Amino acid sequence: MPHSQSVRITELRLPIDHSTEDLHKAIVQRLNMGEHQVLEYTLFKRSYDARGKNAIILLSYIVDVVADDVESVLKQFTEDKKITRTPDTAYHFIGHAHASFSEKKRPIVVGFGPCGIFVALILAQMGLKPIVLERGQAVRQRTQDTWGLWRKKILNPESNVQFGEGGAGTFSDGKLYSQIKDPKFYGRKVLHEFVKAGAPEEILYVSKPHIGTFRLVSMVEKMRAEMIELGAEVRFGARMTDVLIEQGQVQGVQLADGEVIESNHVIMALGHSARDTFEMLHKRRVFMEPKPFSVGFRIEHPQSLIDQARFGKYAGHPILGAADYKLVHHASNGRAVYSFCMCPGGTVVAATSEPNRVVTNGMSQYSRNERNANSGIVVSINPSDYPATDPNDAALAGIEFQRFWESRAFELGGGDYSAPAQLVGDFVAKQASKEFGKVQPSYKPGVTLGSLDTSLPDYAIAAIREALPAFDKQIKGYFLHDAVLTGVETRTSSPLRITRGEDMQSLNVKGLYPAGEGAGYAGGILSAGVDGIKVAEAVGASLLGLNGI
The missing domain is CATH 3.50.50.60 (FAD/NAD(P)-binding domain)
Structure with a gap:
């Protein structure tokens, strides 16, 4: 729709199970118009507010509405910042080549x-x-x-x-x-x-x-x-x-x-x-020049646990789908630990591009209906953590840092592209894992259970070990003994x-x-x-x- 002929309403909130008719009525009521005066509307954004599992989840809309007389609507709501003229969001090319453009x-x-x-x-x-x-x-x-x-x-x-x-x-x-x-x-x-x-x-x-x-x-x-x-x-x-x-x-x-x-x-x-x-x-x-990046592990929980912690009684609602999360913890050693590339209802995948190295990443299909939720749990790394032997090669030092830990993961995994893994409870307790519990890892080609203590720098291990129990305060049940850590995630961004x-x-x-x-x-x-x-x-x-x- 032409942006000049429509009005944008922001923060239009309705219950999660509302009908299409309910949305139309809410638009008419918000604009103080008759139903016949709203010619059509387009959803620009739909979000939800889920702050705690016992809270009532509301859907919040930004809606662009074509009305009979846009100018009179805007005049009526000149002091209302939540009703404005729809901005022009169309893409405009800076120019086009002539037919004679030289090959x-x-x-x-x-x-x-x-x-x-x-x-x-x-x-x-x-x-x-x-x-x-x-x-x-x-x-x-x-x-x-x-x-x-x-x-x-x-x-x-x-x-x-x-x-x-x-x-x-x-x-x-x-x-x-x-x-x-x-x-x-x-x-x-x-x-x-x-x-x-x-x-x-x-x-x-x-x-x-x-x-x-x-x-x-x-x-x-x-x-x-x-x-x-x-x-x-x-x-x-x-x-x-x-x-x-x-x-x-x-x-x-x-x-x-x-x-x-x-x-x-x-x-x-x-x-x-x-x-x-x-x-x-x-x-x-x-x-x-070198730049910061992050390294860590992939963590897997039952998706049902995350859904329940985030959505409570609304867990499984089709509009909400599989729940995601975003976590951060500032560890006592000065390192930031945070969730990265969280994949609801997905799998952990082998993502190396170089022989004899192990790299993990996360993947989901559109349906997000796999058993486990997975996310990177990573620690921030700065150029000072990987100084180059030759200052002239400083820009490449992060690559060598990544390669070292990817090679170590290949070794710990058994030397056949299997990845090293450990249960969360064992990792925090500083004891090697010997068998899986209720969470089965999804990583292919497979994982080798043991200890992850030597799979990353000591400061990263210490920071993650401190963060995992702390994350339980943000997502109840997150510090699950049987949750699985799979190493290593090194390519969070370019080094x-x-x-x-x-x-x-x-x-x-x-x-x-x-x-x-x-x-x-x-x-x-x-x-x-x-x-x-x-x-x-x-x-x-x-x-x-x-x-x-």
Whole structure:
């Protein structure tokens, strides 16, 4: 609906079991209008308030309403901040290429995760015909390769949870919410493109939208098809091994097979696990710096326990679905311990991209109906925790830190990609676990019970050991003896930042555009997509000669 012809109501609250008719009546009553004067309405957001299991859960809406006379409605409520003109949240392109756009100027997008997808999609929609280089495989082949590790303990280093079409977000909960500031509503563009590609329309208005792995597979295929139809070229199995730079200006890239592709606009939409690419960029003296990240474990509880603790008598309600949580504890040793990438009704998955290392992550399907809830329980790590032997290599020191603990987890798990695990009660009591209780771990290829004491730095172990009982005060029953910890989670975010300026370009290489999670500018599907749009606009402005954008 045109935003100028509608009114936005915020904080419209109704009981959780209200009917469609109840919502319509509430809108009419709130606007002090007759029923016939409300022509139509659209949900912009629906959230719930669940503060304690005995509380009454209410649904809170933001609704955009088309009415007979918008101006008179706004005049009536000039002092009411909860009734305003609907803002314009539509996406507006900065420009489009002419039909004569030179093929020689085609931008290159390295990486085809959420950020790379939206860089390429926006560039294609602007008529700028990007060339996409993805080292991994197309999403369906990649899924088969990933199952090879989960089911047969066979790792494909170039096609796995980290590498391939859709990026690491494909094998996740498919969460589509973020706490980033988004004054231009780029996030709405991301959501609308997902709906166009097959995501349920509810992601446009629920407070914590998610898609799930299986739906993401078909969606990224449809988005790729649109790009190609608009003139983009998408190559799989195309690993970039070098970036060509002359006098501070990027000239193109070289692939593993020796092919050189020339371009003065190269977008580095890398994942946070593109370690060999980071090392190559470091050798080429592209400016980068170390940044904080986090390490820890995956924890699994019965989903029913979390539902009951969060929703009480409303547990299992179809509108609420499987409950999630967000926890933080400031440990006495100065470390922050917090839940990360919580996956309701999901599974813990093997997420390594390098041989002889174990990495965990969490994943859920759209239904979120698996037996266990899982979440990362991680500890903040700062660059001072992983000082480089050579100060010139400081930007890469976080990678070596991650590799050390991933290799240790591989060893503790038995050397066959099984992961080390321990019951929560035993972990806190400092005794090795010997058998599982009521919680069965979901990690494939499997887990090896024992002690996690040597799987992470001492300060991380101490902080997590203190946090787990403390979390029970926030979620009753969380400190469950039989809950399972599986190690290790090391790739919460990129350990470095390929620093860029306000023009979105590398600080010391013109035409090189660091983007997304691997470059240190996003954390999750939505924020990565938003960053991709921003970078695409910067590249588009340069190619189209639009100064000041």
